[in-house]
Amino acid sequence: MTSLLDRLASLPLFGLIRDGGWTMWLIAALSVITLAIVLWRLLALWRLGVWGGRHARRALQLWSAGRTAEAIAAVRGRPSARARVAQAAIGTALDPRFDEAAAREETARVARGTLYRAREGLRALELIATIAPLLGLLGTVLGMIAAFQVLQSSGNQADPAALAGGIWVALLTTAAGMAVAIPAGVALSWFESIADRLQADLEDLATRIFVAAPTAPVPLREAAA
Template identity: 40%
Template sequence: MSTEANSTASDEAVTAASNADPAATTDALSSAAPVTDPTQLPAEPMVNALHDSAVAPTSMLDTVTGWLVVGGPVVWILLAMSVVALSILLIKLWQFNLPRPEGSRAVNRSLSMWHKGDAEGAIAQLNTRQTVPAVLLLAMRGMRNGTDQTLLREELQRVGSYRLNQLKLLLRPLEVIANLAPLLGLLGTVLGMIEAFQQMESAGSRVDPSILSGGIWQALLTTAVGLAVAIPVVAIHSWLERRVERIAASLNDAVTQVFTHQPKPQHSAKVANAA
């Protein structure tokens, strides 16, 4: 009996399954199956992902722009000063590295020939584009032509001072920027703190700590920008100033050697004169 009942129940289940709606069965299977077609993905998450990928690269630019807006005119002035300092740096790098004011190799070769008595060869090694060789060339020509040494020294001092002043050109603006940048940053901080405390006063007893903290970081932003501009400018100015001092020392040493080491006539020249 139990076996017949079980077989009857199985037959009824099979019949019910066969009589079921095929469309409903298909819908149930399609809803249960995972979606693999990208075109069937929801549109909103895809749009959000594209928006995030487009905004991410410009986040740094937005941050800098926000700082410029928050910092106010002080940050804009510091930014302009940094552009001026960068321009001066590029000009001085070209001036110090392209012509090479020291001209060490040419000066050493020229002085070596001068000490050996080859005045013409020593003069031929020098040019007027570089600072030290140009002044040294003037000194050697004056000594060769027998110019009065007092007058020659005065002329050399004039030309040397002019050449060194050309190298010192634009160093003064760098020094001014290095001195003013921290002061401007401090001024922006003081103005920002005044504004923050004014907001606290207007809030009365309902003081929100976020108001004070926001005002403080906005005020300190100008100090940070001022220091960021001043520190590299101070380093660059010191390096350029030291470079000018080294060139002045090389110039003084080379000209002194022209006066203290008179050219000795070569042996061949003596023999030719004796003949």
Template identity: 40%
Template sequence: MASFDLSALGISGPILLLLGLLSLASVSVLVARLLALWTIGTGRAKRDEALEKLARGEAVTVSDQGPADRVLLRATALIETGVSVEVLTSELEQRGNAESHALYRGVRFLELVGMIAPLLGLLGTVLGMIQSFRSLELAEGAANASILAGGIWQALLTTAAGLVVAIPALVGAAILTARAEAGSEEIERTMVGALSSASQRMKK
């Protein structure tokens, strides 16, 4: 079976290895976060029903399936204890901010990979070109164009690898950001609904 030897690429080999590790890490983070955010917008009808019951003073059962559900659970527990609207607002803002912040987990890492990978690829290309010209200088006899050409394609390989790693990472970061924003909007919507339900309940 044919095998690829990174040592044959000289100084560019370690750069390619590092890019491979970054690619593996970014794909793992992206898949994990996509699975976590996949159902971020589900359960709205059940939450709306729970908020209506909460406003009428009826018993409410909420399943812990997502960040908006956890905010509603917290709101339900606080309303049942009879806290004031001011205390409820403060508590929900803290919980909502914490849940919203957690939704963006992994985005900064993917953005960082998207910025670093092309620079690492460029660094590998520069180092590879230096190595190629050095080999050409040390070659005995007449200069051989194949020596230079072989070194150049090996050097440019790291630039291509850097872009291959960076582009999916940046696309993944954009997708996760969109899902996180949708989740944050649902959290805010649930918070507003809970405060409205609490106000209606207190008027009765």
């Protein structure tokens, strides 16, 4: 364990973090959290099937053609977000217990749950993109204060090289904060664009299913026959 710590301490990046003070350690922690959130969201979105939609489009084609049994079978049990909303819309449209308003409300409930899962973690990315540069600026301000305190206490014997070194280390935290905030902001915008696209697709899918719904609800047992 001691040798591992010694190796870490010898790394240039570790030295920069150590020299930058406690704000640099916070920024380094935020960078790790940002990476973890991005990887988690990629895995969650893949499991949610936000990049899919083939089965939902197929179900919509069958539904529009009046082939209700095949339409519900095309999305039954499918894990993708669009397929789940399509199944909810078709299922409630075929269920005589639901009038159109209730069917739309139930479909909207399923869509809201799906969109919530698609947007999880985005507030954390937004917070990191906001506070990381502020932490960097705070570290710079504290470092500059310390550097000028040393200058004041040194009087006429102040070493310009030491002062420049202290200012350089202080400015390092601002650069580190921006280096964390920029990727976090880019990831946030990308994930938000995915969620917005998914919301538009779900709304369009549900509307087209209800517009093409049969005038009289078909019992689910008959549709599955």
